[in-house]
Structure formats: structure tokens, C-alpha cells
Amino acid sequence: MNITLQPDTRQGFINVVTLTNTKAFTLVEMLVAMAVSTIIIGATYASYDLVATQYKKNIDVAEMHTSGRAVMQMIERDVRMAGFEYRDQDAKVTYGSITGPLVIKDSGNKCCDEVTVIYDYYDEDSKKVERIRITYSAGPHPRNKGGGDKYDRYRLYKQIDVLGRNNAILANPIIGSKDLLGDFVEDFQIVNIIESMGLFTAYHGYKHI
Numbered sequence: 001m002n003i004t005l006q007p008d009t010r011q012g013f014i015n016v017v018t019l020t021n022t023k024a025f026t027l028v029e030m031l032v033a034m035a036v037s038t039i040i041i042g043a044t045y046a047s048y049d050l051v052a053t054q055y056k057k058n059i060d061v062a063e064m065h066t067s068g069r070a071v072m073q074m075i076e077r078d079v080r081m082a083g084f085e086y087r088d089q090d091a092k093v094t095y096g097s098i099t100g101p102l103v104i105k106d107s108g109n110k111c112c113d114e115v116t117v118i119y120d121y122y123d124e125d126s127k128k129v130e131r132i133r134i135t136y137s138a139g140p141h142p143r144n145k146g147g148g149d150k151y152d153r154y155r156l157y158k159q160i161d162v163l164g165r166n167n168a169i170l171a172n173p174i175i176g177s178k179d180l181l182g183d184f185v186e187d188f189q190i191v192n193i194i195e196s197m198g199l200f201t202a203y204h205g206y207k208h209i
Contacts, residue, residue: 103115
């Protein structure tokens with residue numbers, strides 16, 4: 001509503017009222033618009049959260065597969081090295097022959113198998129040779145830090161023991177610690193390649209696996 005004053009020579013000033021039709025929203029319309037906007041924003045956030053969660057799962061799965069392949073390649077390499085006896089410049093075996101270079105503890109259909117390999121390891125940096133024993137095993141992990149008899153998953157470990165050093169077999173082998181390789185392991189099975197006709201093989205003069 002606009003109020004203007006216009007002069008009149010006879011009666012002085014008179015009030016002239018001009019009505020203006022202004023468009024606006026009612027309170028009900030504003031509340032409805034706010035409700036719709038809230039629903040749209042909530043749906044958008046839910047969609048984003050779903051996509052972000054799925055993306056994180058994909059990243060975790062990819063990292064798990066990459067880690068799994070790395071562990072399998074590590075085991076494969078050590079199995080292939082089983083029984084390797086280092087020879088010096090005179091072609092003499094430094095630590096003598098290896099007895100039982102590859103030992104597999106078969107758990108049957110239960111978890112989990114265990115594999116132990118023995119070979120001579122030559123360090124390129126120090127130019128020294130050690131006879132080592134490597135054991136891959138899986139063990140149950142307790143649900144809580146306090147331990148107990150309740151387990152919810154298995155873990156894969158690698159242990160390296162030194163059997164020979166400085167060109168002599170040790171009377172008391174140096175026992176290494178169990179290093180964690182993988183968590184949430186369902187099973188760890190070593191399969192005989194000849195019997196199973198599997199895809200991967202490692203050969204040594206003693207065994208196929």
C-alpha cells in the first residue's frame with residue numbers, strides 16, 4: 001500500500017491511497033517448501049553416503065587382494081628356494097646337505113596347514129651366507145585382548161630361524177619371532193599340485209606342491 005500527498009489549490013492537501021498487488025508466499029507454502037527441501041537434501045546426502053561407503057569397500061577389497069597376492073608370491077618364492085645349498089668359490093657346500101628341506105603339516109579339512117622350508121640365504125649387501133628355516137603358519141586370534149578360548153578369526157604368520165651362520169651350523173639355532181603377514185584368514189591350505197591338478201606349482205628335487 002502506497003500513500004501519496006497531492007496538492008489541491010482549493011482544499012489544501014488530500015490523501016490519495018494507491019493499492020498495489022504484491023506477490024508473496026503464504027506461511028503454509030513456505031513450510032511445505034522447507035519440508036520438500038529437507039527431504040531432497042536428506043536424499044542427496046544418503047545417496048552420497050551410500051556411494052562413499054561402496055567406494056571405500058572397493059578400495060579395501062582391492063588392497064586385500066593386493067596384499068594376498070604379495071603374501072602368496074612370498075610363500076611361492078620361499079618354497080621354490082627350499083633345499084638350496086650355497087657353494088663357495090671352490091664349489092664346496094658351506095653348511096653341508098639339508099635334511100628335510102620342505103615339510104608340510106597337513107591339517108586335513110580343518111584350518112590350518114603349516115609349511116616349513118630350509119635353504120641357504122645369500123645376502124648381497126653383506127656378502128654372507130646363512131642357513132635359515134622359514135615357517136608359515138596360521139593361528140587363531142582371540143576376540144579380546146584378555147585372550148580366552150573364544151576366537152573369531154585366524155592370522156597368518158611367518159617365522160625365520162637361523163640354523164647356520166659364519167660358515168658353521170649353530171648348536172643352538174636362533175629362533176625368530178612370528179611376524180604377522182595377514183589378518184582375518186579363513187583357511188591356509190598347501191595343495192599337492194600333482195594330486196589336485198592346480199594352477200600353481202613349485203618344484204624341487206624332493207617334492208612337488
